[in-house]
Amino acid sequence: MTTHDNLDSVDAKITARNVFVYYGDKRAIDDVSIDISAKYVTAFIGPSGCGKSTFLRTLNRMNDTIAGARVEGDIALDGVDIYKSSMDVVQLRARVGMVFQKPNPFPKSIFENVAYGPRIHGLAASKSEMDEIVERSLRRAGLWDEVKDRLADSGTALSGGQQQRLCIARAIAVDPEVILMDEPCSALDPIATARIEELIDELRGNYAIVIVTHSMQQAARVSQRTAFFHLGRMVEYGKTSDIFTNPREERTKDYITGRYG
Template sequence: MIDTIIPTTTEAAEPVTADGTPKMSARDVSVFYGPKQALQSVSVDIHDDKVTAFIGPSGCGKSTFLRCLNRMNDTIPAARVTGDISLDGQDIYASKMDVVQLRARVGMVFQKPNPFPKSIFENVAYGPRIHGLADGKNELEAIVEKSLKRAGLWDEVKDRLQESGTALSGGQQQRLCIARAIAVDPEVILMDEPCSALDPIATAKIEELIHELRGRYAIAIVTHNMQQAARVSQRTAFFHLGEMVEYGRTKDIFTNPREQRTQDYITGRYG
């Protein structure tokens, strides 16, 4: 049973209201799958210089909400999203929004590593190539190297770039997927339980990577692991039964929650 989780964060003790203009802002977002409502009136801000964690028990709606942030729910015919979500003040659900470009700006890393059945190099080069981000082979090679370095993978794979990405270990595959996401120079990175299929050593490397990427990208992460949320995030939103119960500074959520349901969850009474 978990009594108290104290985040290991170095952020200054500033109020949540002093965060400044958010990179992404969600207001009263609800999601329906046919007649069933999966998410009810969620409002959250995601900032450039902070990692935002979404926690809560299975089926609470946290991954459903994450998928709203780059319109991944569009791929589900029965899904309907209401409310407002903006990126730099622009409505991402506006009819004029280019969804392909949106997903380049708001990248996603999934629960299970999903490298393409291509070489390590081609996994990372794919996005920049189709989006026309590289002028020639040399620039493409530079993007691949920079992305692998930012993902903490370059030193491990620099001599085997033509080998299949699927031949890497699970933790390496997940870092390759992160390299693939950042190769198109996104502004936001969404991570849906990126460590749930990894061993503790690989998990530690991903968490270290999240710390390194913070500030370079706005990051939102869904996790079942409360200790992980405490370690990597500066803001936390707690979801339960399709509602966002509480959102605030990670330290406050884990040590002085305002809501009884939050207190019950972090102390292990349910979940």
């Protein structure tokens, strides 16, 4: 595996070392090590079934929900092992939020979708504080002006692109440190996709952001760091500009020039 020089170990938010993931006897991730910076958007690219989403899900223990899945190796958030038995997984998932491929708002009002997490975690002492959190989160997700007059309407009544921004607002309402995005635009039209990409760019620097994407153009547009996965291994990791213009590994070059994938 090639890691380009001078990457982000100094300001790493998440460090993964020698990570293997198994589903029963099947090895889905094979010895991946990476530092994920707090300052940048990191994209995971690679052909379908290469392990990029599986690896993403190890970063907030979403694989815990899959029967027969087990993770080996070390993954640390701010230097603390997230797989140690004393780790509060609910708290971890508040710190490391997740936005899924298909928008999945709760069957509740727009307001309640955003208020749900802060309420569980006791982040608002009063109704006015909760109102503030909801407004701030919707503003950050670029949705406030579109929904401010209908906060009592169901979140599921919004368009697909609006639903995905609502899910991003829901993720940031609990003040996470990391946002994981698993192909957040694959179910959206080009206009909604462009809006989500703008949003990712606006959020960069406030959160460590990791995005899994099938679209190399999207990775090139939104990320500053890119990891290329193939057959469960991370083949190459570096600055996005280097990965796309000057990849060191033949397999990376083949994928980026469209020879396979």
